[in-house]
Amino acid sequence: MLSAQTTDKKVNQVTPALFSEGPTPAAMAALSVERILTLIKEVGLAPTKAKNVKRTAELLVERHGGLVPRTLDELEALPGVGHKTAQVVMAQAFEIPAFPVDTHIHRLAERWGLSSGKNVETTEKDLKALFPEDTWIRRHLQIIYFGREHCPAQRHDPTVCPICSWAAPPRQDSESTASKSAKASKSAKASKGAKELASKGTKASKDSKDSKVSKGAKASKAVSASKTPKGAAAKAKATKGRAS
Numbered sequence: 001m002l003s004a005q006t007t008d009k010k011v012n013q014v015t016p017a018l019f020s021e022g023p024t025p026a027a028m029a030a031l032s033v034e035r036i037l038t039l040i041k042e043v044g045l046a047p048t049k050a051k052n053v054k055r056t057a058e059l060l061v062e063r064h065g066g067l068v069p070r071t072l073d074e075l076e077a078l079p080g081v082g083h084k085t086a087q088v089v090m091a092q093a094f095e096i097p098a099f100p101v102d103t104h105i106h107r108l109a110e111r112w113g114l115s116s117g118k119n120v121e122t123t124e125k126d127l128k129a130l131f132p133e134d135t136w137i138r139r140h141l142q143i144i145y146f147g148r149e150h151c152p153a154q155r156h157d158p159t160v161c162p163i164c165s166w167a168a169p170p171r172q173d174s175e176s177t178a179s180k181s182a183k184a185s186k187s188a189k190a191s192k193g194a195k196e197l198a199s200k201g202t203k204a205s206k207d208s209k210d211s212k213v214s215k216g217a218k219a220s221k222a223v224s225a226s227k228t229p230k231g232a233a234a235k236a237k238a239t240k241g242r243a244s
Helices: 008-021 025-030 033-040 046-064 072-076 083-094 103-111 120-130 133-150 172-227 229-243
Strands: none
Touching: 008 033, 025 046, 033 046, 072 083, 083 133, 103 120, 103 133, 120 133
């Protein structure tokens, strides 16, 4: 009920004071929402959780004689109690076989190829079908503890993981990375080709320009030569030759 968007470590830090003032459903129901909020203010979504804690305590007194119910339907009817929380209560408080799926279990079941990872409902169904019912409670805890210690969500090296190194199937994100690398390489080659083509074009343009400049210089030189006295004499001689 308190764990949503909050670490287990933080929950364990605030609950001693909370249960000290509200050790029973009746005592918790007697606390004001404001007092409960003060005691749990460091957890995420504290205002909503404070209201849920008080109302759940009231309903436990009103509907269940101050006792925690033992069925999924009754537990999930309480404010702030979802399917996972209800299963945790059944497994840990009453030792009734259940397989609560938290973020660690959901991640590892998909990573190890035990479930599609489509959603937590699918993961729960797949794991319950895979493991014998009398192992669900301890298997649930084993996967959680393993995920925390050896198989984190971020910066995980599967090659050194005690389980991922042999159990994890090829991941789509690895294939995606390879695909992206191939595309990047292809793009780089295309870019290099374009640059070489542009370079050749620039060189050709420069050569053409240099050729034009050279021809222009020669023509200019010829014109200048025709304007010099020597050039004028040659021109007069040529004209005289035509007249004779």
